[in-house]
Amino acid sequence: MVIIMLSYSYLQKGSFGFVEKPKPKLLHERDAIVKVTLASICTSDLHIKHGSVPRAVEGITVGHEMVGVVDEVGSEVSQVKKGDRVTVNVETFCGDCFFCRHGFVNNCTDKNGGWALGCRIDGGQTEYVRVPFADQGLDKIPDNVSDRQALFVGDILATGYWAARINEITSDDTILIIGVGPTGICTLLCARLKKPKRIIVCEKSEERIRFINEHYPDIFTVTPDECIEFVRTHSDHSGADAVFEVAGGDDTFRLAWECARPNATVTIVALYDKPQLLPLPDMYGKNLTFKTGGVDGCDCAEILELIEAGRIDTTPLITHTFPLSEIDKAYDLFEQKRDGVIKVAVEC
Numbered sequence: 001m002v003i004i005m006l007s008y009s010y011l012q013k014g015s016f017g018f019v020e021k022p023k024p025k026l027l028h029e030r031d032a033i034v035k036v037t038l039a040s041i042c043t044s045d046l047h048i049k050h051g052s053v054p055r056a057v058e059g060i061t062v063g064h065e066m067v068g069v070v071d072e073v074g075s076e077v078s079q080v081k082k083g084d085r086v087t088v089n090v091e092t093f094c095g096d097c098f099f100c101r102h103g104f105v106n107n108c109t110d111k112n113g114g115w116a117l118g119c120r121i122d123g124g125q126t127e128y129v130r131v132p133f134a135d136q137g138l139d140k141i142p143d144n145v146s147d148r149q150a151l152f153v154g155d156i157l158a159t160g161y162w163a164a165r166i167n168e169i170t171s172d173d174t175i176l177i178i179g180v181g182p183t184g185i186c187t188l189l190c191a192r193l194k195k196p197k198r199i200i201v202c203e204k205s206e207e208r209i210r211f212i213n214e215h216y217p218d219i220f221t222v223t224p225d226e227c228i229e230f231v232r233t234h235s236d237h238s239g240a241d242a243v244f245e246v247a248g249g250d251d252t253f254r255l256a257w258e259c260a261r262p263n264a265t266v267t268i269v270a271l272y273d274k275p276q277l278l279p280l281p282d283m284y285g286k287n288l289t290f291k292t293g294g295v296d297g298c299d300c301a302e303i304l305e306l307i308e309a310g311r312i313d314t315t316p317l318i319t320h321t322f323p324l325s326e327i328d329k330a331y332d333l334f335e336q337k338r339d340g341v342i343k344v345a346v347e348c
């Protein structure tokens, strides 16, 4: 019997909608089929909708942020089995190529390597999803961690964790995080694990500043207008030791390097719509190190351990929950940033 499921899909530029599709089948020995239990919507889904992801394939089921239960595994899958609760990684990676072996899984050279799910192959805003390289892309959720606690592990939390890792934060550092949307908050939570001296968050939305003040009262908050002055006077060396640019706004790249002290590391997490200017004459003598975006989401097992230990909690980010049948409403709310939304959970 063929199971038909409703799959939220990229119909054409500017529109997503439900399409009936058969339940996916294993196509390779290293595949798994996962029954999606909880999914979310990411800003990258909106980028697909608006046609700014050229490699996105029309007709694919969207969604790359999800948790579920393993339904079926290929003969070469050994790390997960039917019935396991798992997080699904946004990135598909083989684990064998040069880049994978060095932890640069975003650059996996497999044809499906990198961000494929919900972009080039069917994703998770539906009932079942096929996950290639299941041993790499799935991580078992500990019994005492809920789906809601684990929902962001494979995407925005992996991103925050990666960003905090590559910036090499020390306990003497003043950290500046520009932009505290969902990914910025995840970056904040992961940077905080490194116990830096102070963290300053720069954000233009009053609603989001309120969210930070309410949930993370130990963090300094500033608006973009006050940012440079505030960072200069609230750091030990007239600038941030580590900067995370997570906003991707028109002027936030400039703000990021201007707020950095000489010899600081500026990690670019944001995905920009437009090219950014690197005014080298103005930067001369600052000896900055830039790390440019593209999450290597290969720390999911470690992140799940931190959640289990109570050291990371992203559940306050889930401000709204919808059933899959009402995902249109969820998109609308998320896209228009109404009603204090940070992230939505979609029950599949």
Ligand SMILES: [Zn+2]
Pocket (backbone or CB within 6 Å): 042, 043, 044, 045, 064, 065, 090, 155, 156
């Ligand atoms: Zn995403």
Ligand SMILES: [Zn+2]
Pocket (backbone or CB within 6 Å): 093, 094, 095, 096, 097, 098, 099, 100, 101, 107, 108, 109, 110, 113
């Ligand atoms: Zn690879």
